[in-house]
Amino acid sequence: MCETMIHRGPDDDGFFVGSSVALGMRRLSIIDLHNGHQPLSNEDGSVWVVLNGEIYNFQLLRQRLLARGHRFTTRTDTEVIVHLYEDYGSDLVDHLRGMFAFAVWDERRKQLLLARDRLGIKPLYYADLGDRLVFASELKAILPLPGVDRQLDWTAVNHLFTALTTPSSQSIIRGIRKLEPAQVLTAGGGRPLRISRYWDVQFEPDYRSTADDFVEALREKIEESVRIHMVSDVPVGAFLSGGIDSSAVVAHMVRQTDRPVKTFSIGFKETSYNELPYARLVAGAFDTIHHELVLEPDISNILDDLVWHLDEPFGDSSAIPTYMVSRLAAEHATVVLSGDGGDELFAGYDKYRVEQRERRYSRLPDPMRAALGLISDRMPEPAKGRNFIYHHSLSGWERYLDASTLFRLKAKQKLFHPDLLGAVLSDDPWRDANKWLARMHGNWLSAVQYLDLNSYLPLDILTKVDRMSMAHSIEVRVPLLDHELVELAATIPPNLRLNGDGGKHLFKRAMRGILPDEVIDRPKQGFAVPLDRWFRGRLEGFAHDLLLSDRSRQRGIFNLSYVDQLLTWQRRGRPLDLQLWTLISFELWCRTFLDGAKATCRSRENDAVAMGQAMAVALPLS
DSSP, X not given: OTGGGGGGOBSEEEEEEOSSOEEEEEEOOOSSTTTOOSSEEOTTSSEEEEEEEEETTHHHHHHHHHHTTOOOSOOOTTHHHHHHHHHHGGGGGGGOOEEEEEEEEETTTTEEEEEEOTTOOSOOEEEEOSSEEXXXXXXXXXXXXXXXXXXXXXXXXXXXXXXXXXXXXBXXXXXXXXXXXXXXXXXXXXXXXXXXXXXXXXXXXXXSSOHHHHHHHHHHHHHHHHHHHTOOSSOEEEEOOSSHHHHHHHHHHXXXXXXXXXXXXXXXXXXXXXXXXXXXXXHHHTTOEEEEEEEOSOOGGGHHHHHHHHOSOOOOTTHHHHHHHHHHHHTTOSEEEOOTTHHHHHTOOHHHHHHHHHGGXXXXXXXXXXXXXXXXXXXXXXXXXXXXXXXXTOOHHHHHHHTXXXXXXXXXXXXXXXXXXXXXXXXXXXXXXXHHHHTOOSOHHHHHHHHHHHTHIIIIIHHHHHXXXXXXXXXXXXXXXXXXXXXXXXXXXXXXXXXXXXXXHHHHHHHBTTBOHHHHSSOXXXXXXXXXXXXXXXXXXXXXXXXXXXXXXXXXXXXXHHHHHHHHHHHTTOOOHHHHHHHHHHHHHHHHHTSSOOOOOOOOTTSOOOOOOEEEEEEEOO
């Protein structure tokens, strides 16, 4: 298991084998480089821990634990966990500020505790195999184990082709699950496996505070978060897109150090996708040591690595530039800070403004909606305006979720082989999304931000960043997702998050005077890839040959005549880049992990060995 994940932690490995447990660890050395060997125990060896991630308040916790009589043998952040466990048990997670997935083994109780950080920055897969529990930082570490049957989870496949990712609690493989963000799992001790949630963000607007109060509080909290995220015994740099989020992180990094900050950016020859001019503007304003790379359309040579490290099929094509900017950063730094999370916290996505505008259509009478639905049904699938008409035949959250749907129901009925439709379509792929939306009453903006914090952020954004950075020997930290900053942002009234001027209203005010006005006032631009053009250029033949190959046909999952139709529509100008990219990702994943392949460690002779803490366990459940 550990050899499979050697790319996440080539600095060190370690093992603990007890009467009922075997723990393994691949380590990325960042804090206490020479003494932070894992697994690590308390004073008498009765409690053991493996940690993937960073505890940013470990120095404060260490001081408190020393005052309570605990003894430390290292300076690493990992050691605070075993001593916190001694004092607080599973409630230790309430004291942690950081990104983490960890396991604590209690030798006396014969009990295992698994925990994942509040926002889902670090991954954790597990499987209950009946007589034993296994877990790992990556899916592929579990696949080679005896008793693991590589059968697709069809509800996860349905979710993938609806929302670009697999679900919160399921993986693409049946029986292998994910521990969700802010969850703890306990097993052993003669009791059934138990999972509970220990934290949730509460959107409770504070109408007593003024806008100026929030601006001051945001500036203080962001500055503090960036400061603690920079604690490291190895070089620290930053991803810089030129947007307000990453620029804000860089600006606060510069304040914390007397050394030039290294920044890394990716760009494209296609002007409408290229943000390098803004990144250069920020780099110049803060005198950073700036590195950039222009991405070419021929990416076929990196796809095998991309699929291997993504671990599951993944429909978000921005994994490509994330992979490349991580490779660039790995040449100069081991730890990199990013601006991820700002759009979710401060209502920066365009889809929020679209929903604000479209809510006026909610007044359409039901007969008119029904008529729009009939009109769209009678239009041919590639007809211009058909999707628009269908979209506005819907109402409420059904309409909102439709805007994020990759393949609608009728399209999936054509896409999948008829023999599989019953299995694939057996569940509502938006079930979890509707669950999150139902928890929020009152303001619609808070509801959709809450949804994104619990789904899109951990399943897409953070998954992409973790996998692609670990592929290139760097650890990415996200100071805008410090949970105390998240809790503060959730108290900002909706009208100060999104108003007539667009999203991030208050965040922009907080950054005014810190960042150049050109960055604050620039139009919103996502981290997108010009795949639509690439699929009509160098990637066209590649996509055709892969998706319509004999291997794909023999797999019997898709109706290849419909796939061929999608390729034709794309060639004729209909933008289907995400649909095709998801199909490519899925097919390549099947070839890598299902077609008689055995997940083993790979040779990295011609690339940087990926660093990153990783862990694994096999626990008998007798």
